Ligand SMILES: [Zn+2]
């Protein structure tokens with residue numbers, strides 16, 4: 437059985453623990469050592485229990501430079517050039533690798549970073565799997581076979597397009613960046629991804645990297661519900677839909 441614990445999600449920091457009970461990996465380290473050890477202690481884990489740390493890209497909300505030293509280099513996994521100054525395990529798009537009893541496949545994303553990626557994590561001890569995709573302006577069609585009918589999705593649902601477009605605090609160049617192909621997924625774009633790729637194996641979808649200014653949990657859930665109703669005429673999702681939070685832990689075991 438796979439489970440995840442999200443410590444933080446959003447522009448102020450991202451970090452998620454994924455575990456099958458035997459192998460523990462962390463996706464992104466946009467949090468301090470103090471915060472991480474505190475979160476792990478609450479789960480009866482220590483830093484020694486972490487088998488690998490996977491990075492999606494080099495932006496500091498995902499890769500806090502100070503936090504790189506928390507783990508030995510051989511526990512770090514990222515695409516080429518993502519981490520500067522040290523050597524680490526280099527991963528490639530669509531080339532799976534194994535950490536303990538988890539099979540991990542890097543997925544190509546579209547973002548204004550060097551070699552950004554998401555991850556498909558498959559539990560070799562059960563049939564469960566998890567797709568992690570944030571910080572991407574679009575979801576490439578060629579991800580289809582990798583992200584179809586998975587147990588869990590942690591998917592970016594960054595903004596409501598109208599709220600972003602009308603936000604007087606955001607300059608035009610920033611709006612263009614966020615809405616562009618190398619920016620962030622909107623609620624509606626994320627809803628379309630879920631409509632296309634979730635299936636009868638899907639148990640839980642966690643919307644991630646919500647903008648604090650151009651979105652809210654209520655807005656995101658409303659936008660997703662409206663899109664799903666428009667496409668299916670159904671008022672309830674066949675899976676649990678939740679939003680991850682910027683400053684509160686979300687544990688899939690308690691949902
Ligand atoms: Zn980010």
Ligand SMILES: [Zn+2]
Pocket residue numbers: 493495547549571
């Ligand atoms: Zn980013």
